[in-house]
Amino acid sequence: MARTVLPFGPQHPVLPEPMHLTLAVEDEIVREAIPKLGYVHRGLEKLAEIRDHTQMIQIVERVCGICSTLHALCYCQGIEALMNVEVPPRARFLRVVWAEMHRIHSHLLWLGLFADAFGFESLFMQFWRIRERIMDLQEATSGNRVIVSVNLVGGVKRDIEPDTERWILDTLKIVEKEVLQLKSTIMDDFTVKRRTVGKGVLTQERAYELGAAGPTLRASGIAQDMRQTGYAAYGELDFTPVIETDGDCYARTVCRFNEIFQAIDLIRQAFAKLPQGELAVKPKGLPNGEVVSRVEQPRGEVLYYLKGTGKKFLDRLRIRTPTFANIPPLLEMLPGCDLADVPVLILTIDPCISCTER
């Protein structure tokens, strides 16, 4: 059959945010995919030139709601490196707690959306029901369900009291049990496996070469995770990246599913070692110089490049988000797949278009 060009998006039931792909198909087999972005491009990086570097924390938190606290953490970490600020130990451990709560809620959100993508609506509701418990924890500890605004240059602005800590740990026990109950459905169900096993395979070599990030990289068998660098308090916690080796949609699903349990474990470890002490130190001076800061978001590695010139405004802020890194791997996965599998493949990179376009 002759080649046909089909538009996919920007509005599509499976896409939470607008993105366009031009798909060239032959007999419903995708031969080529070309992306088009720009539907939610806000130019947020440019605001760094006219907003005080401390005000920028609130702005980077809004690059992506789902990863809000991790954007702020990466930004603050970079400014702290430029200003030689030593973050108090208690703040570093609390940063881990909020970061891992974010990871759990993001992965549960994704698992629900993914189930919905192949029509498993009851599974979608189950994952989102569990996610509500984490949203309650975030609201109680930060004042917000989604935009968890707790990071400051020099530490954190909120504490977690012992009573709240016990409540979080009790809730995590319930979350762990409830997620475990869904394990056989997500991992062994015939329909789920039929839609995911062997689909959108990204080999280890290509994943590395194309610069894939996060679960998209680790599901292809590469044990690379920015938490291995030991930022915040990860260096004092027992941590080994979760990996899968098949590189297909199923492997990426299993990888994210298992990372939920790892995140729960990291919160428990962080609370077990949580030291007493101050929450933040007051930074002195203004950022001067260039720095690259990296942390691991739920979707993968995020990179911030910051350039200060000794003024209260930054000269340049550049953000490379994990979805941006995972678009070239997605374009590699799509050729050769059935048209019906395109939504499932796109979702397995956990696309965040607000992040990508900033």
Added chain:
Amino acid sequence: MKDYTLVITDDNTGVIQPDRIISQTRSLKDEGFRFVTMSSTDLGESICVIYHLDKDLELVNLKVEAPKGKKIPSISSVYSSAFLVENEIKEHFGVDFDGLPLDFQGMLYLDEEVQRTPFCKIGINRV
């Protein structure tokens, strides 16, 4: 433990000529470095493009400076995933990359009606 923040200094980041960027990145790729991304800053008369590469979580940066509106070689022939960020820099800063395999003609994010490079301090006409 590796560095999660890297303060860029003259000691750890050299400025190289644009015509050497392909050979430099190719030799780093042969050593096992993967492409992370590129950043760019407006230096006034010129644009500084910074290439971020990484191996075993160790970051290496390379800097290239080019006068505004001038071409520098695309590294997409070495790292195919670079085409996306090269298009972004072209759009925002007006740096034209020679040999881009997929050129969005300055319309990856922006529309035709945006006539000047929006991320430069003093914008130039978009190509």
